[in-house]
Amino acid sequence: MKFIIFIIFLSSSCFADTFWSNCPGSNVPGPDYIVSPQCSGDRCQAVRGESVTAKIYATPRAIHNELITRVTAFIFGIGISLPMQPPFDNACNYIHYANDTQTSCPVYPNIQYVINVEMQISSLFPAFTNTRVQVEFWDGNQRAACGQIIADLI
């Protein structure tokens, strides 16, 4: 019996996704959750020159007319910007309702949306391991959302 409880504990902790979190010290919303075949447990792993897919579920707290995407990898603590090519430079171009029907901006508060990412990772990006990658969406000069993942880029 104790053994079975131990197994259940072990498997539930293995399946808990800790690869994403809210941005530290941030007062803007983070993701509700993220699902990606490249991510499980405590880590995401992507290959330069190959594609990644991810569904980022998020619920805005305000109306936003644009969601300019900024991705920053903190390599040895130094923020390196990873430029996004169109259409991924603005999440309004690929935002969906939670039922996967495509929509666009403006997005409205207290509705859950899903940002469907399906993009090729530039082979010009630097390789890194066990690195914090911050993903922000900006509406003008206001940050609308911020989340982070722990990732390897090989």
Ligand SMILES: *[C@@H]1O[C@H](CO)[C@@H](O)[C@H](O)[C@H]1NC(C)=O
């Ligand atoms: C998906 O959700 C949106 C917003 O709630 C709704 O307008 C749309 O009709 C839904 N589409 C489907 C196929 O259920």
